[in-house]
Amino acid sequence: MVVAEHGVTGGRHAVILCHPDPASFNHAIAGAYCDAVRAAGQEVVLRDLYAAGFDPVLKAAERPTTVAAAYGQDVLDEVDAISGCDVFVLVYPIWFGTPPAMLKGYVERVFGAGVQPEALQGRVRTDLLGGKRLVSFSTSAASKIWLDEQGQAQGLNSVFDQYIVHAFGMRSQEHRRFAHIVPGLNARFADQYLREVTVQAQRTCAQIAFGDEALLADPALVTRMAR
Template sequence: MMHIQGPAVAQGGRHAVILCHPDPHSFNRAIANCYCKEVRAAGQETVLRDLYAMQFDPVLYANERPTLATPVLAKDVIAERNILWGCDVFVLIYPIWFGSAPAMMKGYVERVFGAGVSPEDVRRQDRGVLLGGKRLLSFTTSTLSQYWLSEAGQETALTTIFDDYIVHAFGMQAKEHMRFAQVTGEMRQPSAEQHLARVARQARRTCGQVASAARRPTS
Protein backbone atom coordinates (compact mmCIF):
# COMPACT_ATOMS: atom_id res chain seq x y z
CA MET A 1 0.00 0.00 0.00
CA MET A 2 1.21 3.52 -0.78
CA HIS A 3 1.35 5.24 2.63
CA ILE A 4 0.26 8.88 2.47
CA GLN A 5 1.24 10.76 5.60
CA GLY A 6 -1.10 13.49 6.80
CA PRO A 7 -0.70 16.40 9.19
CA ALA A 8 -0.75 16.01 12.95
CA VAL A 9 -4.17 16.49 14.56
CA ALA A 10 -5.43 17.08 18.07
CA GLN A 11 -6.56 14.07 20.10
CA GLY A 12 -10.27 13.45 20.64
CA GLY A 13 -13.35 12.42 18.75
CA ARG A 14 -13.35 13.65 15.15
CA HIS A 15 -16.15 12.89 12.69
CA ALA A 16 -15.89 13.31 8.92
CA VAL A 17 -19.43 14.01 7.67
CA ILE A 18 -19.56 13.48 3.90
CA LEU A 19 -22.77 14.79 2.37
CA CYS A 20 -23.79 14.08 -1.22
CA HIS A 21 -26.96 15.84 -2.37
CA PRO A 22 -27.40 18.60 -4.99
CA ASP A 23 -30.08 20.52 -3.06
CA PRO A 24 -28.66 22.67 -0.21
CA HIS A 25 -32.13 22.60 1.42
CA SER A 26 -32.62 18.84 1.20
CA PHE A 27 -33.51 16.52 4.05
CA ASN A 28 -30.06 14.99 3.59
CA ARG A 29 -28.60 18.38 4.51
CA ALA A 30 -30.86 18.48 7.56
CA ILE A 31 -29.46 15.08 8.60
CA ALA A 32 -25.91 16.42 8.26
CA ASN A 33 -26.73 19.55 10.26
CA CYS A 34 -28.42 17.53 13.02
CA TYR A 35 -25.56 15.06 13.27
CA CYS A 36 -22.92 17.80 13.41
CA LYS A 37 -24.87 19.73 16.04
CA GLU A 38 -25.10 16.70 18.35
CA VAL A 39 -21.43 15.82 17.91
CA ARG A 40 -20.33 19.35 18.78
CA ALA A 41 -22.67 19.34 21.80
CA ALA A 42 -20.86 16.20 22.98
CA GLY A 43 -17.56 18.08 22.84
CA GLN A 44 -16.27 16.32 19.72
CA GLU A 45 -15.26 17.75 16.35
CA THR A 46 -16.93 17.56 12.93
CA VAL A 47 -15.45 17.97 9.49
CA LEU A 48 -18.31 18.57 7.02
CA ARG A 49 -17.61 17.84 3.35
CA ASP A 50 -20.52 18.89 1.13
CA LEU A 51 -19.51 17.31 -2.18
CA TYR A 52 -21.85 19.30 -4.42
CA ALA A 53 -21.03 22.61 -2.73
CA MET A 54 -17.32 21.76 -3.13
CA GLN A 55 -17.91 20.82 -6.78
CA PHE A 56 -15.91 17.68 -6.09
CA ASP A 57 -14.61 15.98 -9.23
CA PRO A 58 -15.60 12.29 -9.00
CA VAL A 59 -13.71 11.20 -12.13
CA LEU A 60 -10.87 8.74 -11.50
CA TYR A 61 -8.12 9.67 -13.95
CA ALA A 62 -5.84 7.22 -15.75
CA ASN A 63 -2.74 8.04 -13.69
CA GLU A 64 -4.70 7.55 -10.41
CA ARG A 65 -5.68 3.94 -11.13
CA PRO A 66 -5.00 1.65 -8.16
CA THR A 67 -3.65 -1.05 -10.50
CA LEU A 68 -0.64 1.11 -11.39
CA ALA A 69 2.65 0.42 -9.62
CA THR A 70 2.97 4.10 -8.68
CA PRO A 71 -0.35 5.96 -9.05
CA VAL A 72 -0.08 9.75 -9.11
CA LEU A 73 -2.47 11.47 -6.72
CA ALA A 74 -4.05 14.72 -7.84
CA LYS A 75 -3.72 17.84 -5.69
CA ASP A 76 -7.42 17.82 -4.78
CA VAL A 77 -7.17 14.23 -3.51
CA ILE A 78 -4.10 14.98 -1.40
CA ALA A 79 -5.76 18.08 0.05
CA GLU A 80 -8.95 16.15 0.84
CA ARG A 81 -7.08 13.35 2.60
CA ASN A 82 -5.21 15.93 4.68
CA ILE A 83 -8.55 17.41 5.77
CA LEU A 84 -9.82 13.95 6.77
CA TRP A 85 -6.65 13.01 8.60
CA GLY A 86 -7.19 11.86 12.18
CA CYS A 87 -10.96 11.30 11.90
CA ASP A 88 -12.37 8.49 14.05
CA VAL A 89 -15.73 8.19 12.28
CA PHE A 90 -16.62 8.53 8.60
CA VAL A 91 -20.29 9.42 8.08
CA LEU A 92 -21.78 9.05 4.59
CA ILE A 93 -25.08 10.85 3.92
CA TYR A 94 -26.76 10.37 0.55
CA PRO A 95 -30.02 9.52 -1.26
CA ILE A 96 -30.49 6.12 -2.90
CA TRP A 97 -30.60 6.72 -6.65
CA PHE A 98 -31.38 3.79 -8.95
CA GLY A 99 -30.45 1.29 -6.27
CA SER A 100 -27.10 2.72 -5.26
CA ALA A 101 -25.20 5.75 -4.01
CA PRO A 102 -24.95 8.80 -6.30
CA ALA A 103 -22.03 8.80 -8.75
CA MET A 104 -20.35 11.66 -6.89
CA MET A 105 -20.28 9.67 -3.64
CA LYS A 106 -18.95 6.61 -5.46
CA GLY A 107 -16.27 8.78 -7.05
CA TYR A 108 -15.30 10.17 -3.65
CA VAL A 109 -14.81 6.64 -2.33
CA GLU A 110 -12.75 5.69 -5.39
CA ARG A 111 -10.53 8.78 -5.52
CA VAL A 112 -10.17 9.78 -1.84
CA PHE A 113 -10.75 6.64 0.23
CA GLY A 114 -9.10 4.42 -2.39
CA ALA A 115 -6.04 6.61 -3.01
CA GLY A 116 -2.94 4.41 -3.01
CA VAL A 117 -4.92 1.24 -2.19
CA SER A 118 -4.05 -1.66 -4.50
CA PRO A 119 -6.19 -4.75 -5.23
CA GLU A 120 -3.72 -6.77 -3.14
CA ASP A 121 -4.24 -4.39 -0.20
CA VAL A 122 -7.98 -5.01 -0.50
CA ARG A 123 -7.51 -8.78 -0.58
CA ARG A 124 -5.41 -8.65 2.59
CA GLN A 125 -7.77 -6.17 4.29
CA ASP A 126 -4.72 -3.99 4.88
CA ARG A 127 -5.49 -1.32 7.45
CA GLY A 128 -4.63 1.91 5.68
CA VAL A 129 -3.45 4.95 7.61
CA LEU A 130 -6.57 7.03 6.86
CA LEU A 131 -9.42 4.55 7.35
CA GLY A 132 -7.89 1.53 9.07
CA GLY A 133 -9.68 0.65 12.31
CA LYS A 134 -12.13 3.55 11.96
CA ARG A 135 -15.95 3.51 12.11
CA LEU A 136 -18.29 3.82 9.12
CA LEU A 137 -21.76 5.26 9.65
CA SER A 138 -24.25 5.77 6.82
CA PHE A 139 -27.54 7.66 6.57
CA THR A 140 -29.54 7.10 3.39
CA THR A 141 -32.88 8.38 2.16
CA SER A 142 -35.37 7.08 -0.40
CA THR A 143 -38.64 8.38 -1.78
CA LEU A 144 -39.96 4.81 -1.80
CA SER A 145 -41.54 2.94 1.09
CA GLN A 146 -39.62 0.72 3.49
CA TYR A 147 -41.77 -2.21 2.34
CA TRP A 148 -40.82 -1.69 -1.32
CA LEU A 149 -37.12 -1.34 -0.46
CA SER A 150 -37.21 -4.59 1.50
CA GLU A 151 -39.18 -6.49 -1.16
CA ALA A 152 -36.83 -5.31 -3.90
CA GLY A 153 -33.79 -6.33 -1.88
CA GLN A 154 -32.44 -2.78 -1.89
CA GLU A 155 -31.41 -2.76 1.76
CA THR A 156 -29.40 -5.98 1.55
CA ALA A 157 -27.88 -5.11 -1.82
CA LEU A 158 -26.68 -1.65 -0.79
CA THR A 159 -25.23 -2.96 2.46
CA THR A 160 -23.34 -5.69 0.62
CA ILE A 161 -21.99 -3.77 -2.36
CA PHE A 162 -21.20 -0.51 -0.57
CA ASP A 163 -20.97 -0.67 3.25
CA ASP A 164 -19.49 -4.16 3.55
CA TYR A 165 -17.06 -3.57 0.74
CA ILE A 166 -15.80 -0.26 2.14
CA VAL A 167 -15.23 -1.83 5.57
CA HIS A 168 -13.44 -4.82 4.05
CA ALA A 169 -11.41 -2.90 1.46
CA PHE A 170 -10.03 -0.28 3.82
CA GLY A 171 -9.75 -2.30 7.03
CA MET A 172 -12.39 -0.38 8.97
CA GLN A 173 -13.57 -1.84 12.26
CA ALA A 174 -17.33 -1.34 12.34
CA LYS A 175 -20.31 -0.13 10.34
CA GLU A 176 -23.86 1.04 10.99
CA HIS A 177 -26.51 2.16 8.51
CA MET A 178 -29.68 4.14 9.23
CA ARG A 179 -32.27 4.32 6.45
CA PHE A 180 -35.16 6.75 5.99
CA ALA A 181 -37.96 5.84 3.58
CA GLN A 182 -40.66 7.97 1.91
CA VAL A 183 -38.57 11.13 2.12
CA THR A 184 -40.27 13.51 -0.32
CA GLY A 185 -41.14 17.16 -0.61
CA GLU A 186 -44.53 16.29 0.87
CA MET A 187 -43.10 14.71 4.02
CA ARG A 188 -44.93 16.04 7.07
CA GLN A 189 -43.10 17.95 9.80
CA PRO A 190 -43.77 15.34 12.52
CA SER A 191 -42.20 12.64 10.35
CA ALA A 192 -39.16 14.82 9.64
CA GLU A 193 -38.75 15.59 13.33
CA GLN A 194 -39.04 11.90 14.21
CA HIS A 195 -36.35 11.01 11.68
CA LEU A 196 -34.00 13.74 12.96
CA ALA A 197 -34.54 12.58 16.53
CA ARG A 198 -33.19 9.19 15.44
CA VAL A 199 -30.20 10.91 13.83
CA ALA A 200 -29.53 12.81 17.07
CA ARG A 201 -29.70 9.61 19.15
CA GLN A 202 -27.33 7.85 16.76
CA ALA A 203 -24.90 10.78 16.88
CA ARG A 204 -24.83 10.71 20.67
CA ARG A 205 -24.37 6.95 20.68
CA THR A 206 -21.49 7.15 18.20
CA CYS A 207 -19.83 9.88 20.27
CA GLY A 208 -20.11 7.59 23.28
CA GLN A 209 -18.48 4.74 21.35
CA VAL A 210 -15.60 6.99 20.28
CA ALA A 211 -15.10 8.31 23.80
CA SER A 212 -15.16 4.80 25.24
CA ALA A 213 -12.60 3.59 22.69
CA ALA A 214 -10.33 6.53 23.53
CA ARG A 215 -10.37 5.59 27.21
CA ARG A 216 -9.60 1.94 26.52
CA PRO A 217 -5.96 1.09 27.41
CA THR A 218 -3.75 0.03 24.51
CA SER A 219 -1.37 -2.88 24.68
Protein backbone atom coordinates (compact mmCIF):
# COMPACT_ATOMS: atom_id res chain seq x y z
CA MET A 1 0.00 0.00 0.00
CA VAL A 2 1.08 3.59 -0.63
CA VAL A 3 0.15 6.90 0.96
CA ALA A 4 -1.98 9.00 -1.35
CA GLU A 5 -1.55 12.73 -1.83
CA HIS A 6 -4.91 13.30 -0.14
CA GLY A 7 -3.54 12.05 3.18
CA VAL A 8 -5.34 8.70 3.05
CA THR A 9 -4.05 5.22 2.41
CA GLY A 10 -3.86 4.46 -1.28
CA GLY A 11 -3.76 1.26 -3.27
CA ARG A 12 -2.25 -0.48 -6.24
CA HIS A 13 -4.13 -1.35 -9.44
CA ALA A 14 -3.14 -3.90 -12.10
CA VAL A 15 -4.64 -2.94 -15.46
CA ILE A 16 -4.50 -5.91 -17.82
CA LEU A 17 -5.17 -4.75 -21.38
CA CYS A 18 -5.88 -7.24 -24.16
CA HIS A 19 -6.36 -5.70 -27.61
CA PRO A 20 -4.04 -5.91 -30.65
CA ASP A 21 -4.58 -2.36 -31.95
CA PRO A 22 -2.71 0.43 -30.08
CA ALA A 23 -5.26 2.91 -31.49
CA SER A 24 -8.25 0.95 -30.18
CA PHE A 25 -10.91 2.24 -27.82
CA ASN A 26 -9.75 -0.43 -25.38
CA HIS A 27 -6.40 1.34 -25.18
CA ALA A 28 -8.24 4.61 -24.53
CA ILE A 29 -10.17 2.93 -21.72
CA ALA A 30 -6.97 1.64 -20.14
CA GLY A 31 -5.39 5.07 -20.46
CA ALA A 32 -8.35 6.85 -18.87
CA TYR A 33 -8.41 4.41 -15.96
CA CYS A 34 -4.66 4.73 -15.37
CA ASP A 35 -4.81 8.54 -15.51
CA ALA A 36 -7.64 8.65 -12.96
CA VAL A 37 -5.80 6.32 -10.57
CA ARG A 38 -2.61 8.38 -10.73
CA ALA A 39 -4.61 11.60 -10.24
CA ALA A 40 -6.06 10.05 -7.07
CA GLY A 41 -2.54 9.46 -5.76
CA GLN A 42 -2.62 5.70 -6.14
CA GLU A 43 -0.34 3.37 -8.08
CA VAL A 44 -1.13 1.58 -11.32
CA VAL A 45 0.66 -1.19 -13.21
CA LEU A 46 -0.31 -1.52 -16.88
CA ARG A 47 0.18 -4.88 -18.59
CA ASP A 48 -0.42 -4.63 -22.35
CA LEU A 49 -0.55 -8.30 -23.35
CA TYR A 50 -0.32 -7.83 -27.11
CA ALA A 51 2.49 -5.29 -26.85
CA ALA A 52 4.39 -7.71 -24.61
CA GLY A 53 3.72 -10.63 -26.94
CA PHE A 54 2.35 -12.70 -24.06
CA ASP A 55 2.11 -16.41 -24.89
CA PRO A 56 -1.34 -17.64 -23.79
CA VAL A 57 -0.63 -21.34 -24.30
CA LEU A 58 -0.50 -23.29 -21.03
CA LYS A 59 2.48 -25.63 -21.02
CA ALA A 60 2.26 -29.22 -19.82
CA ALA A 61 4.79 -28.54 -17.06
CA GLU A 62 2.73 -25.61 -15.78
CA ARG A 63 -0.40 -27.57 -15.00
CA PRO A 64 -1.17 -27.27 -11.26
CA THR A 65 -1.78 -31.02 -11.05
CA THR A 66 1.74 -31.73 -12.30
CA VAL A 67 4.18 -32.85 -9.62
CA ALA A 68 6.75 -30.08 -9.09
CA ALA A 69 5.14 -27.83 -11.70
CA ALA A 70 7.62 -25.57 -13.51
CA TYR A 71 6.55 -22.11 -14.67
CA GLY A 72 7.94 -20.15 -17.59
CA GLN A 73 9.93 -17.01 -16.92
CA ASP A 74 7.21 -14.95 -18.58
CA VAL A 75 4.69 -16.24 -16.04
CA LEU A 76 7.03 -15.55 -13.13
CA ASP A 77 7.65 -12.02 -14.45
CA GLU A 78 3.90 -11.35 -14.70
CA VAL A 79 3.19 -12.65 -11.21
CA ASP A 80 5.99 -10.47 -9.86
CA ALA A 81 4.68 -7.40 -11.72
CA ILE A 82 1.10 -7.66 -10.42
CA SER A 83 1.71 -9.07 -6.95
CA GLY A 84 0.52 -6.86 -4.12
CA CYS A 85 -2.22 -5.19 -6.17
CA ASP A 86 -5.56 -4.40 -4.53
CA VAL A 87 -7.53 -4.24 -7.78
CA PHE A 88 -7.28 -6.25 -10.99
CA VAL A 89 -8.74 -4.43 -13.99
CA LEU A 90 -9.44 -6.37 -17.19
CA VAL A 91 -9.88 -4.39 -20.42
CA TYR A 92 -10.83 -6.37 -23.51
CA PRO A 93 -13.14 -6.70 -26.53
CA ILE A 94 -15.80 -9.39 -26.77
CA TRP A 95 -14.99 -11.69 -29.66
CA PHE A 96 -17.59 -14.32 -30.53
CA GLY A 97 -19.19 -14.00 -27.13
CA THR A 98 -16.06 -14.35 -24.97
CA PRO A 99 -12.81 -12.52 -24.15
CA PRO A 100 -9.83 -12.95 -26.50
CA ALA A 101 -7.90 -16.21 -26.21
CA MET A 102 -4.86 -14.28 -24.99
CA LEU A 103 -6.74 -13.05 -21.92
CA LYS A 104 -8.11 -16.52 -21.20
CA GLY A 105 -4.54 -17.79 -21.44
CA TYR A 106 -3.42 -15.10 -18.99
CA VAL A 107 -6.00 -16.34 -16.50
CA GLU A 108 -4.82 -19.92 -16.99
CA ARG A 109 -1.07 -19.29 -16.87
CA VAL A 110 -0.76 -16.30 -14.50
CA PHE A 111 -3.84 -16.14 -12.27
CA GLY A 112 -3.91 -19.93 -12.04
CA ALA A 113 -0.20 -20.50 -11.44
CA GLY A 114 0.18 -22.96 -8.58
CA VAL A 115 -3.55 -23.05 -7.78
CA GLN A 116 -4.84 -26.56 -7.17
CA PRO A 117 -8.31 -27.67 -8.35
CA GLU A 118 -9.35 -28.40 -4.76
CA ALA A 119 -8.57 -24.80 -3.81
CA LEU A 120 -10.70 -23.48 -6.68
CA GLN A 121 -13.65 -25.62 -5.71
CA GLY A 122 -13.30 -24.57 -2.09
CA ARG A 123 -13.06 -20.88 -3.02
CA VAL A 124 -9.81 -20.65 -1.11
CA ARG A 125 -8.22 -17.20 -1.21
CA THR A 126 -5.14 -17.38 -3.40
CA ASP A 127 -2.00 -15.40 -2.60
CA LEU A 128 -2.27 -13.29 -5.75
CA LEU A 129 -6.01 -12.59 -6.00
CA GLY A 130 -7.50 -13.53 -2.63
CA GLY A 131 -9.61 -10.75 -1.12
CA LYS A 132 -8.89 -8.40 -4.03
CA ARG A 133 -11.33 -6.55 -6.31
CA LEU A 134 -12.05 -7.33 -9.96
CA VAL A 135 -13.10 -4.53 -12.30
CA SER A 136 -13.80 -5.28 -15.97
CA PHE A 137 -14.34 -3.10 -19.03
CA SER A 138 -15.47 -4.87 -22.18
CA THR A 139 -16.36 -3.56 -25.63
CA SER A 140 -18.37 -4.98 -28.49
CA ALA A 141 -19.10 -3.91 -32.05
CA ALA A 142 -22.63 -5.28 -31.65
CA SER A 143 -25.52 -3.25 -30.25
CA LYS A 144 -26.64 -3.64 -26.64
CA ILE A 145 -30.06 -4.85 -27.84
CA TRP A 146 -28.50 -7.63 -29.90
CA LEU A 147 -26.15 -8.63 -27.07
CA ASP A 148 -29.06 -8.75 -24.61
CA GLU A 149 -31.02 -10.95 -27.01
CA GLN A 150 -28.12 -13.41 -27.01
CA GLY A 151 -27.90 -13.34 -23.21
CA GLN A 152 -24.29 -12.28 -23.63
CA ALA A 153 -23.96 -10.22 -20.45
CA GLN A 154 -25.44 -12.90 -18.23
CA GLY A 155 -23.41 -15.64 -19.88
CA LEU A 156 -20.09 -13.82 -19.63
CA ASN A 157 -20.82 -12.87 -16.04
CA SER A 158 -21.34 -16.53 -15.15
CA VAL A 159 -18.49 -18.18 -17.02
CA PHE A 160 -15.85 -15.47 -16.59
CA ASP A 161 -16.48 -12.72 -14.00
CA GLN A 162 -18.14 -14.71 -11.25
CA TYR A 163 -15.99 -17.75 -11.91
CA ILE A 164 -12.78 -15.75 -11.45
CA VAL A 165 -14.08 -14.08 -8.29
CA HIS A 166 -15.26 -17.30 -6.70
CA ALA A 167 -12.46 -19.58 -7.90
CA PHE A 168 -9.65 -17.36 -6.64
CA GLY A 169 -11.37 -16.07 -3.50
CA MET A 170 -11.66 -12.48 -4.67
CA ARG A 171 -13.69 -9.89 -2.79
CA SER A 172 -15.99 -8.38 -5.42
CA GLN A 173 -16.46 -7.64 -9.09
CA GLU A 174 -17.85 -4.85 -11.23
CA HIS A 175 -18.22 -4.82 -15.00
CA ARG A 176 -18.76 -1.89 -17.36
CA ARG A 177 -19.89 -2.85 -20.88
CA PHE A 178 -19.66 -0.57 -23.91
CA ALA A 179 -21.65 -1.65 -26.97
CA HIS A 180 -21.50 -0.57 -30.62
CA ILE A 181 -17.81 0.34 -30.46
CA VAL A 182 -17.03 0.60 -34.18
CA PRO A 183 -14.67 2.62 -36.41
CA GLY A 184 -15.85 6.20 -36.55
CA LEU A 185 -17.41 6.09 -33.09
CA ASN A 186 -19.04 9.45 -32.40
CA ALA A 187 -16.67 11.60 -30.34
CA ARG A 188 -19.48 12.63 -28.00
CA PHE A 189 -20.25 9.03 -27.13
CA ALA A 190 -16.56 8.17 -26.81
CA ASP A 191 -16.05 11.04 -24.37
CA GLN A 192 -19.11 9.98 -22.38
CA TYR A 193 -17.87 6.39 -22.11
CA LEU A 194 -14.39 7.51 -21.06
CA ARG A 195 -15.92 9.72 -18.37
CA GLU A 196 -17.71 6.63 -17.08
CA VAL A 197 -14.35 4.86 -16.94
CA THR A 198 -12.85 7.76 -15.00
CA VAL A 199 -15.74 7.79 -12.52
CA GLN A 200 -15.40 4.03 -12.03
CA ALA A 201 -11.68 4.42 -11.37
CA GLN A 202 -12.31 7.21 -8.85
CA ARG A 203 -14.96 5.12 -7.13
CA THR A 204 -12.64 2.13 -6.91
CA CYS A 205 -9.84 4.31 -5.53
CA ALA A 206 -12.25 5.65 -2.90
CA GLN A 207 -13.29 2.11 -1.96
CA ILE A 208 -9.67 1.22 -1.32
CA ALA A 209 -8.79 4.45 0.45
CA PHE A 210 -11.83 4.81 2.70
CA GLY A 211 -13.54 1.40 2.71
CA ASP A 212 -16.90 0.29 1.34
CA GLU A 213 -18.90 1.21 4.43
CA ALA A 214 -17.49 4.73 4.58
CA LEU A 215 -18.21 5.21 0.89
CA LEU A 216 -21.81 4.07 1.32
CA ALA A 217 -22.25 6.50 4.20
CA ASP A 218 -20.66 9.38 2.30
CA PRO A 219 -20.69 9.02 -1.53
CA ALA A 220 -19.03 12.44 -1.77
CA LEU A 221 -15.76 10.73 -0.93
CA VAL A 222 -15.55 9.76 -4.60
CA THR A 223 -15.36 13.45 -5.48
CA ARG A 224 -12.46 13.83 -3.11
CA MET A 225 -10.46 11.30 -5.13
CA ALA A 226 -11.02 13.41 -8.26
CA ARG A 227 -9.35 16.50 -6.87
